[in-house]
Amino acid sequence: MAERFSFELKATDGRARTGVISTPRGEVRTPAFMPVGTAATVKAMMPESLRATGADILLGNTYHLMLRPTAERIDALGGLHGFMNWDRPILTDSGGFQVMSLAGLRRLNEKGVEFKSHIDGSKHFLSPERSMEIQRLLGSDIVMCFDECPALPADRARIEESMELSMRWAARSRDAFGDRPGRALFGIQQGGLEEDLRGRSAEALQSIGFEGYAVGGLAVGEGQEAMFGCLDYAPEQLPRDKPRYLMGVGKPDDIVGAVKRGIDMMDCVLPSRSGRTGQAFTRRGVVNIKNARHANDPRPLDEDCTCPACTGYSRAYLHHVYRAGEMISGMLLTWHNLHYFQEIMAGMRGAIAAGTFEAWEADFHAGRAAGDIEPV
Numbered sequence: 001m002a003e004r005f006s007f008e009l010k011a012t013d014g015r016a017r018t019g020v021i022s023t024p025r026g027e028v029r030t031p032a033f034m035p036v037g038t039a040a041t042v043k044a045m046m047p048e049s050l051r052a053t054g055a056d057i058l059l060g061n062t063y064h065l066m067l068r069p070t071a072e073r074i075d076a077l078g079g080l081h082g083f084m085n086w087d088r089p090i091l092t093d094s095g096g097f098q099v100m101s102l103a104g105l106r107r108l109n110e111k112g113v114e115f116k117s118h119i120d121g122s123k124h125f126l127s128p129e130r131s132m133e134i135q136r137l138l139g140s141d142i143v144m145c146f147d148e149c150p151a152l153p154a155d156r157a158r159i160e161e162s163m164e165l166s167m168r169w170a171a172r173s174r175d176a177f178g179d180r181p182g183r184a185l186f187g188i189q190q191g192g193l194e195e196d197l198r199g200r201s202a203e204a205l206q207s208i209g210f211e212g213y214a215v216g217g218l219a220v221g222e223g224q225e226a227m228f229g230c231l232d233y234a235p236e237q238l239p240r241d242k243p244r245y246l247m248g249v250g251k252p253d254d255i256v257g258a259v260k261r262g263i264d265m266m267d268c269v270l271p272s273r274s275g276r277t278g279q280a281f282t283r284r285g286v287v288n289i290k291n292a293r294h295a296n297d298p299r300p301l302d303e304d305c306t307c308p309a310c311t312g313y314s315r316a317y318l319h320h321v322y323r324a325g326e327m328i329s330g331m332l333l334t335w336h337n338l339h340y341f342q343e344i345m346a347g348m349r350g351a352i353a354a355g356t357f358e359a360w361e362a363d364f365h366a367g368r369a370a371g372d373i374e375p376v
Helices: 047-053 062-067 071-076 082-083 097-100 128-138 156-177 195-208 224-231 252-260 271-276 310-313 317-321 325-352 356-368
Strands: 007-015 016-023 026-028 032-037 058-061 090-093 107-108 114-116 124-128 143-145 184-189 212-213 245-246 265-270 280-282 284-288
Touching: 007 128, 007 325, 016 325, 026 032, 026 325, 032 271, 032 325, 047 325, 058 062, 062 071, 062 090, 062 097, 062 128, 071 082, 071 128, 082 090, 082 356, 090 097, 097 114, 107 265, 114 184, 124 128, 128 143, 143 252, 156 184, 156 195, 184 195, 224 252, 252 325, 271 280, 271 325, 310 325, 317 325, 325 356
Parallel strands: 032 058, 032 265, 058 090, 090 143, 143 184, 184 212, 212 245, 245 265
Antiparallel strands: 007 016, 016 026, 107 114, 114 124, 280 284
């Protein structure tokens, strides 16, 4: 195990990259997809099941954990890793995105954000310093700066004001984080869809200095075309020798497009949330297991998939347990989705290392175009 946090870029193919993040808790192969464990659990999954899908790292949520059960309680019980029985790396977001989403329940100023809990209406205050304290109490391996993330579309003046505030908060986050060997603090680039604002943000973050950098403020309503347009330049504004993390993305074709444009890390609730609502992602598109067409179908979700849902159960069974409201439905479909997302990441890592990413990407899109895509 590494004693310190480091990133080694192993190979590139075009702008796509593969490498290894080393931490005292283990290595993270990039490009990496991080399953989201909002409340110290990835819903419907056991930790050993997550590891079996190929996940090297999980994401925890500062906002939700500070409210329930509280960071102080988790710290007293030995930290988030022991609390949720996951001994590998954990990245925690700063809570900024969730707090900014509380329209009508928050008040923003230079110091931070005062907000009311969505659970019980209790008042709380989150600042760069408090966010760093919470993430320290949780024991996070990768800590995210506290930032503001306005929803898109927004006018340029609003985006510029928000970006500049986030950069001031980034400097305060760096100071509050301190010197913590083996742990990493990531800065978050902001600037909406404005290339010059993104460039100014990247320069400000690099002048502060971070162990990794995130492209923030995307997947907030702008659509895939606009997101890809931003990713055509935003990752290249960040250091080549540090990990690049795209926050909150996404669907399989979003992930492939992001890696093609130089992204190393991603997270999204989509595979687990979709699994609980009867949607399965496959090589040939999305299967909505709730649809009646599956009631008598003896085939697996995906003949080429090795997950437990595909090797042990038919579409007819999965349709039945979903319609019956049985817990095993969400468990099996979530396992399948996370397995498939990790297969995508492994496929891209191998293709980038071999210099065949373009061909891999063409096969990926061809399989989906062949079609098993259904209406929701």
